Structures are given as C-alpha cells and as structure tokens.
Amino acid sequence: MTPLQAMIRFELSRVLTAGRIVWWLILASFPILITGLIRFFPMSDPAAARNLDTHVFWSWTIYLLVPCITCALGVLLSAGPAISTELEQRSWVYLATRPNGIFWMLLGKYVVAFCWATTAAVAGLSVAVLFSMQETLFRIWMACAGLSVLAAMSYAAVFLLIGTIFPQRSMLFCVVWAGFAEGIISLIPAVINRITVQYRLRTLFVQWARPGGSIDTLPILGESLAEGPWYIQILWLLSLTAVFLATAQVVAHRREFTSAAESDV
Amino acid sequence: MTESRSRPFIAEFRSVTKLYGRVLGVNDISLKLPAGAWGLLGPNGAGKSTLLNLLTGQLLPTRGTVRVLGRNPRNNADLLRRVGYCPGFEGLYTGVSGLDWLTFLLCMQDIPRKEARERAADCLALVGMTDAQSRPIASYSRGMRQRTRIAQAIAHDPELLILDEPFSGLDPVGRAEMTDVLRQRIASGSSLILASHVLHEIENVTRSFLLISGGRLLASGTTSEIHELLFDVPVEIRIRCSAPELVAGLAMQHGLADSVILRQGRCGERLVHVATRKTAELCARLPAWAAAHGICIEELQPADDSLQSLFGSLMKIHRGEMSA
Numbered sequence: 001m002t003p004l005q006a007m008i009r010f011e012l013s014r015v016l017t018a019g020r021i022v023w024w025l026i027l028a029s030f031p032i033l034i035t036g037l038i039r040f041f042p043m044s045d046p047a048a049a050r051n052l053d054t055h056v057f058w059s060w061t062i063y064l065l066v067p068c069i070t071c072a073l074g075v076l077l078s079a080g081p082a083i084s085t086e087l088e089q090r091s092w093v094y095l096a097t098r099p100n101g102i103f104w105m106l107l108g109k110y111v112v113a114f115c116w117a118t119t120a121a122v123a124g125l126s127v128a129v130l131f132s133m134q135e136t137l138f139r140i141w142m143a144c145a146g147l148s149v150l151a152a153m154s155y156a157a158v159f160l161l162i163g164t165i166f167p168q169r170s171m172l173f174c175v176v177w178a179g180f181a182e183g184i185i186s187l188i189p190a191v192i193n194r195i196t197v198q199y200r201l202r203t204l205f206v207q208w209a210r211p212g213g214s215i216d217t218l219p220i221l222g223e224s225l226a227e228g229p230w231y232i233q234i235l236w237l238l239s240l241t242a243v244f245l246a247t248a249q250v251v252a253h254r255r256e257f258t259s260a261a262e263s264d265v
Numbered sequence: 266m267t268e269s270r271s272r273p274f275i276a277e278f279r280s281v282t283k284l285y286g287r288v289l290g291v292n293d294i295s296l297k298l299p300a301g302a303w304g305l306l307g308p309n310g311a312g313k314s315t316l317l318n319l320l321t322g323q324l325l326p327t328r329g330t331v332r333v334l335g336r337n338p339r340n341n342a343d344l345l346r347r348v349g350y351c352p353g354f355e356g357l358y359t360g361v362s363g364l365d366w367l368t369f370l371l372c373m374q375d376i377p378r379k380e381a382r383e384r385a386a387d388c389l390a391l392v393g394m395t396d397a398q399s400r401p402i403a404s405y406s407r408g409m410r411q412r413t414r415i416a417q418a419i420a421h422d423p424e425l426l427i428l429d430e431p432f433s434g435l436d437p438v439g440r441a442e443m444t445d446v447l448r449q450r451i452a453s454g455s456s457l458i459l460a461s462h463v464l465h466e467i468e469n470v471t472r473s474f475l476l477i478s479g480g481r482l483l484a485s486g487t488t489s490e491i492h493e494l495l496f497d498v499p500v501e502i503r504i505r506c507s508a509p510e511l512v513a514g515l516a517m518q519h520g521l522a523d524s525v526i527l528r529q530g531r532c533g534e535r536l537v538h539v540a541t542r543k544t545a546e547l548c549a550r551l552p553a554w555a556a557a558h559g560i561c562i563e564e565l566q567p568a569d570d571s572l573q574s575l576f577g578s579l580m581k582i583h584r585g586e587m588s589a
Contacts, residue, residue: 006373007373013365014358089356090352090355092356094356097323097348098373098374099343099374256323
C-alpha cells in the first residue's frame, strides 16, 4: 500500500462516522429539498407560470443547486478545514514527520474531499432531476453529473489552497472567495474572470445541457461565457486544479506549522 | 531490533537562533552530538521543544544551520525514514484504535500494509498496549495515550529517536517500563535525544546531558560533569532559627557563605538566607553551632525550587554575572 492509498483509506475511515454521514445526507438532500419545494408549490401567478420556459428554468435551477452550490459547499466543508483541523487537534506533527508526509496528507485529503462532495452531489442530482419532469432529463443529469465531478475537483483544490494559506480562518476565507470570486468576478466580462472555476463550468453547462438551445440565444450570459470547445474548458479546469494543488503543496511545505502552542517553547 | 549504527554526529547546530516574532526560542546555540543517548534538561519554556522542532525540520532556524545525521532535516524524506519523533503534546485521533493509527503511520513510512499491521501490533505489545490496541483512542487513559505515542515513534525502528517529555502522564510503573523500552533501544544501537524538565527521568535513561534555559545551551556533558558543575554553583538555603544574626555571622566567619541576607517571614519570624557553595559542610556544622550557642533551628530548606535555582545560577554564570 502506497502512502497515498494509506492516507485515503485512513481519511475515508474517519469520514465514515455517524456525524460525517449525517452531513453527507444533509448535503445530498439540499438540491432534492429545493427542487421538491419548487415542484410541489407551484407559482401563484398562473400567467407567469405559462410564460416560463420550463426547460431553461429547470436546467439552470439544477445546475445552480448541484454543481455550483452542493459541490462547492461539500468541498468547502471537507477541503477548506483540512489543514486547520490537523493543526487544531495537534495531529499535524505525526504526519509531517513522515517521509513526504505533508505531500501525501494534502493529496489524500484532496481526494477524499473530492469523493465526499461528488458522491453527495450526484446522489442529490439523481433525485432532484426527477422533479424537473423534462424530456431532456437524462441530458441534464449527464451534464450536471459531469460538471459535479469537475466542480468538486476544481473547488477542492481552490479551498485546499485557501485553507493552507489561511489555516486559522479557512472556512471564512473560503466562503468569501466562493461569494466574491466565483459569484461576482466570474460574471465580469474581463480577463480576470478567466481564472475562475465558475466561468468554465458555466460555459460547459451551456454547451452540454443546452438549456436555451444555443449560446446565441442567451445574450445576457454571452459576455460571461468562454469561447472554445468543451475540451478546452476541461483543459482549463485541469490546469487551474493542478496550479492550485501545486501552490497549496509549496505553501504547506514552506510554512512552519508546528502544532505547538506558544507555551511549548 | 537494530543493527549497530555509528555516525559521527546525530545532531549538529551551528550558531542556531530561532525567533518567534520578537520572542526568542533558542539563542545562538552551537553543538555537536555524537551518536548515543542524550538528555535535554531544562525548565518549562527553556527552549527544549523549539530545539526538537528544529531537529525534526518542523521549524526553520532564523539564523544558523541544523544538521541531523549529517542532513538538513527540513522536508527531507530520506532523513525522516531514519528518525522517530514523539512530540510533547497528545494530538491523537480519538475516533480510531491505537492499532489502526499505528498501522496507518507505518504505511506512511512506505511499509506494506500487512507488515505494518504486524509491526504495529508488536510495537504496541512492547509498550504494554496489547489489551487496548483495538479500542478507540478516546477510551484510553493519559498513560495509555503516552505509551501509544511512544510506540508510534519507535515502530519503524528509527536510527535516531527524538522524544519530548516521554514520561509525562505515566504512573511509576509505566515510567519504569518505558525506561526499559528506551534502554533496550539504546543497547541495540539507536541514538536518542530525550527532553525533560525532570532530572531523574533523564538520569534513568542516559548519563549524557545538555542543560538548556532561556533558549541558551548552558552546559553539556556526562552526569558526573554536570554534578561537578552544579556542585560549584551557589545554592541558597533558608534557615529559620532563634538567632539568625548569629548563624549568619558564623557562616561568614567559617567561610561557608558567599552571602547572607536577613529576612522576615510571612508570620513575622526572622529568617536567614545563606548562599553557599559548601552546602554539605554548612549542614554538618549547624548542629554543633546550635549546641554550642543554644540556637534553636526550626527549619532548614532550599530557598526556592532547587533545579530552577540551579538553572538561574547557570544562566548568571553564562551571562558572566557570577563566577563558577
């Protein structure tokens, strides 16, 4: 067994506890609950309901609920505090004093955070998509399942990096980043939005799920969608993930995390 | 367990200073430790843990260089395979069993899982944890956790063992058993650096000491050398008696006191504090003086914590404020 396998196995055994399983269920239930409420509590204005393009509405709703919110929240809860929990419970040193311990620890925690968030998102998606009752149900599921994998992969790397840079306030900084960079900056039609995960995910969603038929029919979003085929977008996401992960590794190896309190001098 | 290993130096510090912002961790330490067992002795806050964190590469020196087994310890995977470390705090995962935790840590050392499991069980047996090895660590007593932590440090059979307060939380039986475990390792050729603020804990394991206080290395050597050094350090003794002025005068007259101070105690009683390098001789003379001059001696004791006092005196010698 390689150190990475050992790390993943150990982290998975810690994830499969009653408390963490409840969190996983809550996370998976989130998109189901929201789509269920929308399905069973229809619009009070019948005219507005008639004018609603249900395919566009449900596609975007599921995209926002699953790859954007559920996945991001899942990795925020698992990857964001990866370093801080080790430091707070002072277990960091036992891993840091193993050969390449910090490297395997970060990688193992990243893989487990990815699996934890992706499984919750796909489980939630599988039920939530049924509430849409669309003919394109399978296409929406396929698109959002693929995007969930990509979203968890990319966001886990982003939040792991943030947790490494700001271990003491990791969750706060992750939330700020998610809201500011992924929520606002990704929509700004400028060069800066190209480095956001959301910019690529949105483009892939429009290409794969075809919520409005084609990108041309969405003039509002047109400015905040990337150009190029799907594989270029995936390449971007893979590159961003690799850069974030590598940076997290460099930061973790360069910083002095001793787990020791000041009184231990 | 380990074949005989010989290295010129297990640890080497060259003018090492470590600052935590404006707080001094260790101050301009230079030393070379040959292979063997070394006790790092110092009061709380002396800089022992900082020194050990520098040795394990957890901290980078602000100035100077650190070498362990001839290598830079920072992020050095090859070196970490040869070093076992037990920190001075718990930090255990409470939800897993001791056996699972040790197996995991051994797998992190590139040891195949099956072998890691066997080694973990053997090592837990060595520290007397077989009965509790499958229970969650949350159910362990403090002493059991300490034994488990020692087990994780020695499980991969390291060439150099670095232990920070390894006897903390252990009962006398546990201390004796763990002392035996460490002695066996030393006998089998492993080197050891053991930090503690309790002199006899170290003395039970090794005869070679490093004395550290205030981030400075005050002295190093064998037990006898340290005792010789400590013997020369003035010790302050407090005497409560019916004629403190007379006792002070006699001590000065016979050349048994470096200085005397007359004080008043909390309940208004009169005391004499005698700083002496001849403690044994002073104590031997006191009964004769008491008999000859009709002095009633009610109490005789060190003026403060003896080890702390000795470290204080060594610090003064180190700064040149006092001659040895």
